[in-house]
Amino acid sequence: MFRSATRSSSYSLLHSRAPLPRRLWRAKWLYLALLVPVTLLLLFEWLPAFSALYNSLYIWNGGKVHIYVGLEHYERLLSDRTFRVALSNLVGFVIFRVVMQTVLPFFAAEMIINLRSARWSYWWKIIFVFPMVVPTILNYLIWRFIYNPQVGLLNEGLELLGLDAYTHAWLGDPLTAMWALSFVRFPWLPTLQFLIILGGLQTIPHEVHESASIDGAGFWRRLFYIDIPMTRRQITLAMILTMLFMTQRFDLFLVMTDGGPGYSTMVPALQLFQSAFSFLEFGYASAIGVVLFVGMLALTVINLRVSSGAAAG
Amino acid sequence: MFKRLLFVLLLVLVFGAFTGLAQDEVTIFATVGAYYPDEPTDNNPDPPRMMNEIVAEYEAMNPGVNIELIDTPDNISGDQWRSTVFNGQNEPHIIVNNYIRVWQEQGNDWYVPLNNYIEMPNPYIPEGTPGHERWADAIPDVVWNTTFHTGSGNQYVVTVNAVAVGFYYNIDMLEANGIDAEFDISYSLWQDWATMIDEMGAVAEAGYEPLAMSMSTATPYTYNWFDGTSLTSFYIDHIESWWEPGASWHALNQREFACAIQNGLISANDDAFADWLQLLADFEPMWVDGYATMTWDEAYRLFITGEVPFLLGNAASQTLNVTRDADFNWGISYFPPITETSSPHAANNDSAYLVGGFTAGFTMTDRARREGIEDQVIDFFMYMTAQPQWGRVVTDSPRSIPTQFGLDVPDALKPTVAFLELPIRALKDPDPRLSRRYGEDHRRLMQEYFTGQIDLETLIAEEDRLMTREARVVIAENEWTCDFQME
Numbered sequence: 001m002f003r004s005a006t007r008s009s010s011y012s013l014l015h016s017r018a019p020l021p022r023r024l025w026r027a028k029w030l031y032l033a034l035l036v037p038v039t040l041l042l043l044f045e046w047l048p049a050f051s052a053l054y055n056s057l058y059i060w061n062g063g064k065v066h067i068y069v070g071l072e073h074y075e076r077l078l079s080d081r082t083f084r085v086a087l088s089n090l091v092g093f094v095i096f097r098v099v100m101q102t103v104l105p106f107f108a109a110e111m112i113i114n115l116r117s118a119r120w121s122y123w124w125k126i127i128f129v130f131p132m133v134v135p136t137i138l139n140y141l142i143w144r145f146i147y148n149p150q151v152g153l154l155n156e157g158l159e160l161l162g163l164d165a166y167t168h169a170w171l172g173d174p175l176t177a178m179w180a181l182s183f184v185r186f187p188w189l190p191t192l193q194f195l196i197i198l199g200g201l202q203t204i205p206h207e208v209h210e211s212a213s214i215d216g217a218g219f220w221r222r223l224f225y226i227d228i229p230m231t232r233r234q235i236t237l238a239m240i241l242t243m244l245f246m247t248q249r250f251d252l253f254l255v256m257t258d259g260g261p262g263y264s265t266m267v268p269a270l271q272l273f274q275s276a277f278s279f280l281e282f283g284y285a286s287a288i289g290v291v292l293f294v295g296m297l298a299l300t301v302i303n304l305r306v307s308s309g310a311a312a313g
Numbered sequence: 314m315f316k317r318l319l320f321v322l323l324l325v326l327v328f329g330a331f332t333g334l335a336q337d338e339v340t341i342f343a344t345v346g347a348y349y350p351d352e353p354t355d356n357n358p359d360p361p362r363m364m365n366e367i368v369a370e371y372e373a374m375n376p377g378v379n380i381e382l383i384d385t386p387d388n389i390s391g392d393q394w395r396s397t398v399f400n401g402q403n404e405p406h407i408i409v410n411n412y413i414r415v416w417q418e419q420g421n422d423w424y425v426p427l428n429n430y431i432e433m434p435n436p437y438i439p440e441g442t443p444g445h446e447r448w449a450d451a452i453p454d455v456v457w458n459t460t461f462h463t464g465s466g467n468q469y470v471v472t473v474n475a476v477a478v479g480f481y482y483n484i485d486m487l488e489a490n491g492i493d494a495e496f497d498i499s500y501s502l503w504q505d506w507a508t509m510i511d512e513m514g515a516v517a518e519a520g521y522e523p524l525a526m527s528m529s530t531a532t533p534y535t536y537n538w539f540d541g542t543s544l545t546s547f548y549i550d551h552i553e554s555w556w557e558p559g560a561s562w563h564a565l566n567q568r569e570f571a572c573a574i575q576n577g578l579i580s581a582n583d584d585a586f587a588d589w590l591q592l593l594a595d596f597e598p599m600w601v602d603g604y605a606t607m608t609w610d611e612a613y614r615l616f617i618t619g620e621v622p623f624l625l626g627n628a629a630s631q632t633l634n635v636t637r638d639a640d641f642n643w644g645i646s647y648f649p650p651i652t653e654t655s656s657p658h659a660a661n662n663d664s665a666y667l668v669g670g671f672t673a674g675f676t677m678t679d680r681a682r683r684e685g686i687e688d689q690v691i692d693f694f695m696y697m698t699a700q701p702q703w704g705r706v707v708t709d710s711p712r713s714i715p716t717q718f719g720l721d722v723p724d725a726l727k728p729t730v731a732f733l734e735l736p737i738r739a740l741k742d743p744d745p746r747l748s749r750r751y752g753e754d755h756r757r758l759m760q761e762y763f764t765g766q767i768d769l770e771t772l773i774a775e776e777d778r779l780m781t782r783e784a785r786v787v788i789a790e791n792e793w794t795c796d797f798q799m800e
Contacts, residue, residue, distance in 0.1 A: 062400035063421055082754075149603035150522075150615055172603035174764050258530045261605035262761035277393045279750050280400075280421075 049293070056286035062276070073287035083288065086259075086266040089178060093267065094246045096182050101242040102235060104187060105194040110227065113201045114219075125198075132191040140255045143184045147171050147256075171257050174264035181256055181265055193238040200234030201227060236307040240300050247296050268292055339689050340379040342680075343697075346409035346673065347630050347712040349384045359637075361710035367702050371693055378689060392749060399423050402680070406690045407697075410676040412460035412470045413745035416566055419465055420791060425677045426467035430691050437699035443718040448695060451717045456671045459737070463557050464568055464791075472674030473698050474713035477647065477667060477732035478538050479628035480524075481635055484642040486622040490519045494644065501665060502646035506543075506592065506655040513599040516622055522601040524623040525612035530756050535609060535625050537742035537752075538648075538668040540759075543592060545738040546651035547585045549660040551578065552739040558797055564739055567787055570746050572795035574784035581776035585658035590762070590772060592656055597763045605760050627669075628729040630712040636725060647732050666738035673713055751783040 059067040077083050108128055115121040146153045149169035158167050170180040204226065212222050250269035253259055259266035268288055276285035351360035368380040383405050385394055398404040415424055431449040438444040444451025452472065460470050482502060487494040492512055503509040513523035528536035555565060555573045573579045580586065601621060616624035617638045628645050635643060648668065651659045675698060681690040696702060704720045711723030714730060722730055744752030762772040788795065
């Protein structure tokens with residue numbers, strides 16, 4: 001009762017035909033309430049973002065040295081071998097993780113939707129959501145131990161199975177290091193993406209599935225002709241979020257390998273961190289940040305366009 | 314009535330203000346490195362405690378002065394920690410520092426020159442003990458000469474400790490495999506580098522990974538020690554001609570090394586440089602699997618559990634831990650000399666070089682100046698480092714060899730004192746040699762070479778590009794000239 005009254009009051013305020021100033025005045029508390037989060041956003045999100053753009057045009061050591069150099073940092077990025085390698089590492093890593101972190105949560109959500117027992121469905125949801133409470137850093141340290149060449153679980157397991165020949169310094173070999181990092185958090189069931197897709201699947205009306213069953217559609221036909229098309233927006237959102245999270249991720253690389261051996265696990269976000277805090281090149285770090293931001297924005301727009309185009313088609 | 318009330322109110326305000334001024338307190342923040350009085354844990358059951366007593370005594374003598382000891386995080390490098398706290402203007406007033414780092418960072422105006430302060434008497438040093446009349450006299454000249462920054466003419470660090478690094482070795486394990494583990498101070502565990510490689514090769518053939526060490530770029534110091542000390546052996550004959558005029562024996566500073574590159578006195582295209590790279594490449598198979606991303610703690614665990622017979626570590630601070638944890642007979646050696654047996658370009662010097670030396674001291678930061686409390690900070694600085702106090706700190710937890718006159722070397726560290734007699738290596742770790750960017754890229758290039766991602770030719774070309782670029786950048790950034798170097 002209360003909820004519907006509130007909704008109708010806000011709705012009438014914003015959509016009445018009164019002149020704009022009057023409407024604004026009437027909704028003043030609404031706007032005042034919004035002012036606080038908007039100000040905080042401007043201060044702590046937008047201002048640093050735009051200051052990165054500004055700082056990328058300067059040599060800045062984080063202290064007194066602040067010299068205008070125009071686009072020099074962007075030119076340097078073009079010829080920076082580390083950045084090239086980091087970008088190529090990132091592309092492979094992001095593609096792998098986007099695929100895994102979309103497909104596997106989707107199947108996990110499908111499994112839960114298809115469970116007949118509400119109790120089991122509930123417990124499975126708990127199981128999938130539980131990893132969210134495990135601190136990320138702890139997770140990385142566990143994986144570091146798993147990959148330890150001398151006493152790690154992976155090599156010990158291989159030895160137990162008589163597969164000694166396959167034991168390896170997983171993080172210490174440039175051929176396996178990036179794969180090893182890609183497998184961190186296996187089986188790739190991130191809670192947020194899982195919940196988004198599950199939410200999408202739950203909005204599909206029962207009648208649609210029932211009609212499909214009556215028409216003789218099996219699991220795979222239902223999956224490809226009903227579930228995937230009807231959760232396209234959720235899948236797109238999960239993919240975009242994964243792409244954004246993975247592109248910005250540097251803690252994984254910092255804790256597990258620090259970008260090594262050589263540059264084999266270097267990614268732009270880690271290079272940004274090192275440029276700023278190891279080499280005091282805040283201007284160059286800002287330029288890397290700006291390029292990453294533009295890249296992520298472009299990919300997000302493309303992703304949205306493609307998915308909305310496909311949905312319209 | 315109203316006037317009376319107003320008068321009383323004013324009186325209260327004025328009294329309150331004066332009381333507030335009188336009670337104005339000063340808080341001095343300080344890092345004390347390995348002497349931070351931690352809480353005991355399973356891994357560290359007997360942490361140092363003495364700094365708590367020192368602080369309590371000082372606070373009791375100086376009401377209104379609070380001393381806050383700060384622990385530095387161990388999950389980021391010291392460089393990253395310093396750049397974060399200094400840029401946030403949140404740095405402690407006193408921090409533990411290595412003079413080479415201070416040389417690199419002095420251009421940021423982070424540290425207060427101590428030239429005038431070390432000329433003052435230190436009232437906390439007892440009469441008759443060196444340093445009472447003039448603080449600088451508490452520490453031998455050789456230490457001051459080592460840490461003096463010729464570029465600015467300033468002394469930034471009071472170096473109270475000396476350290477040395479070395480190879481810990483498991484005597485039981487070596488003897489079980491028929492390897493002589495007799496250490497002789499005149500020639501280390503091995504007569505030269507080639508013998509070391511041969512003996513470690515024998516250990517490898519017996520089925521063990523020989524040497525636990527870390528080349529993780531996050532904690533690269535272990536690898537850096539090989540890097541600097543072995544490079545010194547290849548260029549030692551030329552070093553003196555690279556020094557700034559009038560300088561006494563010292564490790565090359567950034568300017569001298571950058572100018573040597575710019576003036577063509579050292580190049581990655583030298584035959585000696587290629588030989589040096591090859592020497593390290595021949596040594597690399599002796600390192601444990603996964604060294605490229607291994608942390609020092611992981612390397613330590615391998616040694617202490619008897620999985621590997623050798624460990625490269627800090628022969629001072631780690632000795633306590635090895636004494637506590639090892640259930641086997643062990644010893645410490647230092648780097649063997651690199652003679653002509655190892656390379657025709659080696660300097661054929663019978664001596665190895667000391668890694669470490671007078672590297673652990675205290676600096677006063679610009680925060681003391683910003684807050685106008687330099688006098689209070691220097692007073693605590695003098696108190697903490699004066700022999701009566703510092704002697705107790707080092708005795709309580711022997712983690713390094715005290716440099717001040719009148720202090721005894723703790724028993725546990727006596728075996729490593731002989732290491733300090735070795736000549737100091739002239740070429741330091743890659744980062745202080747030139748720049749952090751160089752150090753980072755150099756290590757990554759070496760890792761690429763060691764793991765077969767690039768060949769020697771590419772490595773030399775990339776090193777040449779890197780050295781030339783970084784030398785040019787640091788010379789330009791600091792507006793240095795290089796006309797002082799004449800071969």
